[in-house]
Amino acid sequence: MNPLLTPFDTAPFTKIKNEHFKPAFLQAIDDAKAEIDAITANEEAPTFENTIEALEFAGQQLDRISSVFFNLNSAETNEEIQKIAQEVSPLLSEFSNDITLNEALFERIKSVYEQKDNLNLSVEQDTLLDKKYKSFSRNGANLPPDKKKRLREIDSELSKLKLKFGENVLAETNKFEMHLTDEKDLEGLPEGEKEAASALAHAKNKEGWLVTLDYPSYIPFMKYAKDRNLRKKLSLAFGSKGFHGDKFDNQEHVLNIANLRFERAQLLGFKTHAHYVLEERMAQTPEKVYDFLNELLEKAKPAAKREFEQLENFAKELDGVECLQKWDSSYYSEKLKQKLFDLDDEKLKPYFKLENVISGVFKVAEKLFGLQFEEVDDIEKYHEEVKTYRVYDTDKKFISIFYADFHPRKGKRGGAWMTSYKPQYRLNGANVRPHISNVCNFTRSTPSKPSLLTFNEVTTLFHEFGHGLHGMLADTTYPSLSGTSVYWDFVELPSQIMENWCYEKEALELFATHYETGEPIPMKLVQKIKESATFQEGLQTLRQLSFGLLDMSWHGIDPSGIENVKAHETEAFKGTQLYPDTPETCMSTAFSHIFQGGYSSGYYSYKWAEVLDADAFAYFKEKGIFDRDIALKFKENILSKGGTENPMVLYKRFRGAEPRVEALLERAGLIKKAS
Numbered sequence: 001m002n003p004l005l006t007p008f009d010t011a012p013f014t015k016i017k018n019e020h021f022k023p024a025f026l027q028a029i030d031d032a033k034a035e036i037d038a039i040t041a042n043e044e045a046p047t048f049e050n051t052i053e054a055l056e057f058a059g060q061q062l063d064r065i066s067s068v069f070f071n072l073n074s075a076e077t078n079e080e081i082q083k084i085a086q087e088v089s090p091l092l093s094e095f096s097n098d099i100t101l102n103e104a105l106f107e108r109i110k111s112v113y114e115q116k117d118n119l120n121l122s123v124e125q126d127t128l129l130d131k132k133y134k135s136f137s138r139n140g141a142n143l144p145p146d147k148k149k150r151l152r153e154i155d156s157e158l159s160k161l162k163l164k165f166g167e168n169v170l171a172e173t174n175k176f177e178m179h180l181t182d183e184k185d186l187e188g189l190p191e192g193e194k195e196a197a198s199a200l201a202h203a204k205n206k207e208g209w210l211v212t213l214d215y216p217s218y219i220p221f222m223k224y225a226k227d228r229n230l231r232k233k234l235s236l237a238f239g240s241k242g243f244h245g246d247k248f249d250n251q252e253h254v255l256n257i258a259n260l261r262f263e264r265a266q267l268l269g270f271k272t273h274a275h276y277v278l279e280e281r282m283a284q285t286p287e288k289v290y291d292f293l294n295e296l297l298e299k300a301k302p303a304a305k306r307e308f309e310q311l312e313n314f315a316k317e318l319d320g321v322e323c324l325q326k327w328d329s330s331y332y333s334e335k336l337k338q339k340l341f342d343l344d345d346e347k348l349k350p351y352f353k354l355e356n357v358i359s360g361v362f363k364v365a366e367k368l369f370g371l372q373f374e375e376v377d378d379i380e381k382y383h384e385e386v387k388t389y390r391v392y393d394t395d396k397k398f399i400s401i402f403y404a405d406f407h408p409r410k411g412k413r414g415g416a417w418m419t420s421y422k423p424q425y426r427l428n429g430a431n432v433r434p435h436i437s438n439v440c441n442f443t444r445s446t447p448s449k450p451s452l453l454t455f456n457e458v459t460t461l462f463h464e465f466g467h468g469l470h471g472m473l474a475d476t477t478y479p480s481l482s483g484t485s486v487y488w489d490f491v492e493l494p495s496q497i498m499e500n501w502c503y504e505k506e507a508l509e510l511f512a513t514h515y516e517t518g519e520p521i522p523m524k525l526v527q528k529i530k531e532s533a534t535f536q537e538g539l540q541t542l543r544q545l546s547f548g549l550l551d552m553s554w555h556g557i558d559p560s561g562i563e564n565v566k567a568h569e570t571e572a573f574k575g576t577q578l579y580p581d582t583p584e585t586c587m588s589t590a591f592s593h594i595f596q597g598g599y600s601s602g603y604y605s606y607k608w609a610e611v612l613d614a615d616a617f618a619y620f621k622e623k624g625i626f627d628r629d630i631a632l633k634f635k636e637n638i639l640s641k642g643g644t645e646n647p648m649v650l651y652k653r654f655r656g657a658e659p660r661v662e663a664l665l666e667r668a669g670l671i672k673k674a675s
């Protein structure tokens with residue numbers, strides 16, 4: 001008996017062996033195909049129920065098997081699981097391509113879509129229909145055969161170009177190394193960073209130290225190395241990836257990607273690639289994104305200029321630096337920050353014992369949403385370190401299963417994330433509750449010391465828990481609209497807003513006590529955390545805006561007239577530039593987020609999400625950070641609603657108005673709060 005093919009509630013981890021996965025996937029794919037064939041073979045006329053709903057609930061078993069498998073591949077993998085992943089991934093993408101290209105299925109969906117105004121659908125049903133229809137139409141299902149063919153050509157060309165772009169960036173990153181043989185060249189670097197540089201050299205059988213363009217090597221060198229010329233050398237190497245006119249050059253690829261995306265968008269009836277992408281975002285249109293970026297720019301620029309001058313004066317005072325350059329920014333910012341705040345992790349960590357922080361985040365959830373977390377040991381886990389909880393509401397009604405897996409292990413990838421083993425949905429009158437998981441990589445305890453978190457880890461825990469709440473409190477009918485299945489410029493609202501509680505006295509009092517003495521965290525320290533969190537916020541904002549504007553400059557227009565990548569970029573950076581330009585460098589040729597990854601026309605969403613969480617939290621601040629009415633509004637209009645409605649509609653229902661960029665600027669201290 002294959003435990004994955006036997007109906008299960010919580011994942012049967014102890015019964016699953018690696019050899020169960022592949023046959024389970026094959027069987028579940030076959031079953032899902034049969035379910036879809038049954039939809040297209042139906043002789044009755046297409047209806048919402050027999051087509052849209054049937055499609056929504058087809059392949060449920062495959063989804064469950066996939067979540068168990070891919071969650072394990074992230075949190076507790078091994079070579080065997082990785083090998084299976086390589087075998088099943090192509091099968092899964094083939095299966096989903098088969099659905100998107102299934103013309104008989106699309107005909108039925110289209111027929112329902114065309115009658116939608118007469119069907120008396122609920123808002124959620126309407127959203128589901130729209131989503132299903134667009135998953136076909138946005139992939140060309142409505143195009144005549146010749147244009148369909150061209151779309152496939154473009155897609156295949158784009159995926160090759162993106163791959164090549166990424167390979168070039170990687171090759172350029174790996175090609176460069178700065179070999180140092182005089183210890184004086186490393187002056188300023190903390191001991192640990194020096195050791196890391198020496199280990200890099202050692203691994204390549206070299207004397208001395210190596211500095212590379214990988215972030216763990218590059219970032220500390222730019223931050224701490226006293227030698228200005230070496231910082232310059234490293235910074236120029238970093239900034240000129242894909243811009244050397246050699247076989248790894250990406251300029252041609254940038255132009256080709258931008259033009260093919262434009263052509264694709266036009267084929268599908270959109271004005272530009274950005275119009276195409278933003279149709280499925282909270283922001284909706286490029287105009288809205290431009291307005292947003294420019295409004296933020298106008299309001300943040302004076303503060304950024306002030307901070308730039310402050311930094312320039314500081315560098316002049318300290319080292320007689322006349323003209324501040326890009327390679328000075330990280331170094332002098334770090335020095336200035338130390339001077340102003342004198343705050344280091346070691347001072348804070350004793351107040352953030354992991355167990356205390358966990359109980360803190362649970363208390364916050366209880367005070368806001370009435371949730372109770374009961375740790376239980378009758379739920380199977382994939383590793384003994386995983387903690388399992390049953391979550392209840394105030395009336396003892398069951399809400400969710402919650403898994404928490406906090407420490408690094410060999411088979412776990414880096415970072416922190418939220419995921420689910422089972423979505424929430426309603427079927428046959430039952431509200432099926434979700435199984436949610438948080439996975440992190442926090443320092444584990446030692447025989448002499450408990451696990452003590454840095455402040456950054458504390459906010460990470462609250463952040464992922466916020467995504468977790470979005471999953472746990474979901475209350476929708478359809479699984480594909482449930483929990484965190486929302487537009488991606490909206491998905492960080494529930495997570496980022498939770499971080500705000502970490503800076504509040506009333507919340508810290510609940511859990512931030514010294515692990516040895518029990519003494520509560522001194523408010524002086526809390527004040528410093530707050531102030532240092534907004535250090536150089538103006539400059540940071542300007543930097544993010546420059547990336548967002550560059551992204552839009554490639555995707556929000558017809559790019560066919562662009563000939564020179566660097567000249568185009570210089571123009572796009574005009575309004576955000578504070579440091580002198582360096583002709584040797586180019587950002588676009590290594591901007592993997594937008595040319596290789598999925599962020600094209602989406603870079604703005606980092607700041608967008610910050611505005612959302614600042615504006616939403618400002619509402620709590622007005623009434624009290626534990627105000628139950630506001631919390632209830634947040635739960636009812638945001639957390640429980642998933643992607644069932646347009647996020648702007650949901651947000652306005654919660655807040656009574658659209659989010660204001662001023663909320664972010666006020667929180668960051670860049671502008672004074674209007675009284």
Ligand SMILES: [Zn+2]
Binds near residue numbers: 463495
């Ligand atoms: Zn997040």
